[in-house]
Amino acid sequence: MNQKYFDIAFQMAEKAFEIDEVPIGAVIVLNDQVIAKAYNHKEKDGCCTSHAEILAIQKASKKLDNWRLEDCDIYVTLDPCPMCASAIKQARIGHVFSALSNSDSDNTDIIVKIFQKDRVNPEVFFQSNLAVDKSKKILNSFFEKQRNS
Amino acid sequence: MNQKYFDIAFQMAEKAFEIDEVPIGAVIVLNDQVIAKAYNHKEKDGCCTSHAEILAIQKASKKLDNWRLEDCDIYVTLDPCPMCASAIKQARIGHVFSALSNSDSDNTDIIVKIFQKDRVNPEVFFQSNLAVDKSKKILNSFFEKQRNS
Numbered sequence: 001m002n003q004k005y006f007d008i009a010f011q012m013a014e015k016a017f018e019i020d021e022v023p024i025g026a027v028i029v030l031n032d033q034v035i036a037k038a039y040n041h042k043e044k045d046g047c048c049t050s051h052a053e054i055l056a057i058q059k060a061s062k063k064l065d066n067w068r069l070e071d072c073d074i075y076v077t078l079d080p081c082p083m084c085a086s087a088i089k090q091a092r093i094g095h096v097f098s099a100l101s102n103s104d105s106d107n108t109d110i111i112v113k114i115f116q117k118d119r120v121n122p123e124v125f126f127q128s129n130l131a132v133d134k135s136k137k138i139l140n141s142f143f144e145k146q147r148n149s
Numbered sequence: 150m151n152q153k154y155f156d157i158a159f160q161m162a163e164k165a166f167e168i169d170e171v172p173i174g175a176v177i178v179l180n181d182q183v184i185a186k187a188y189n190h191k192e193k194d195g196c197c198t199s200h201a202e203i204l205a206i207q208k209a210s211k212k213l214d215n216w217r218l219e220d221c222d223i224y225v226t227l228d229p230c231p232m233c234a235s236a237i238k239q240a241r242i243g244h245v246f247s248a249l250s251n252s253d254s255d256n257t258d259i260i261v262k263i264f265q266k267d268r269v270n271p272e273v274f275f276q277s278n279l280a281v282d283k284s285k286k287i288l289n290s291f292f293e294k295q296r297n298s
Binding site: 114 | 191235
């Protein structure tokens with residue numbers, strides 16, 4: 001885990017904030033190099049699949065010309081939803097470093113189960129709450145802005 | 150549930166079969182009209198997110214210019230994986246009609262949990278094993294072809 005990749009993930013979240021998307025960013029790292037970064041684009045794309053993690057996986061897969069993102073790590077500014085957790089696992093990403101746990105404990109239960117080894121994919125190593133204050137700050141600012149708009 | 154939409158989903162699965170992708174198809178229906186159909190394209194796209202259901206959701210969202218696919222149903226030739234199940238739920242699709250249960254019971258446990266009502270999204274109504282023989286036939290043919298190639 002390297003804090004500098006969280007800094008980049010939060011820069012991505014800021015970009016989402018600026019365009020009125022829920023501010024979540026994701027960065028994929030391979031051999032200490034950023035190979036993909038993205039931010040939530042759901043409203044702008046009008047599609048629920050345009051989460052930061054999905055967009056980052058698509059960019060990384062294109063860059064490596066391979067759906068297997070083995071030896072890659074992903075940094076996210078909030079725990080992934082089940083869609084993104086399962087995409088991370090099926091991409092064979094090794095480690096997920098998350099800034100903040102989702103306040104919905106059902107989400108946590110499901111993604112922890114998804115990250116376990118299954119018949120096809122290896123276990124995904126998952127750590128959360130690694131940059132809590134920064135993540136809460138940008139999320140709270142966003143929802144406050146939404147309430148006041 | 151209308152069997153004719155399974156026929157279209159299987160036509161999609163056949164297209165996947167022809168290009169050596171695991172033969173899975175998906176069809177999204179709104180007001181008794183097909184608004185999107187797609188088939189698994191993971192190897193060709195080199196990306197784990199190119200499952201039939203994700204591609205169909207992206208097409209349907211584009212068509213409706215809305216990430217909310219409320220009042221839509223999806224027909225799939227095999228139970229969705231957690232990634233696709235969560236995308237279906239977040240798209241607010243109402244009903245999932247699946248031809249065949251996944252033989253991995255862990256997958257079933259996870260997607261059943263995903264389909265439950267949560268704090269943001271309503272429950273997804275899910276029925277499986279609605280066209281078992283047809284789904285098994287195309288999947289078995291595919292894996293037999295793979296073994297002999």
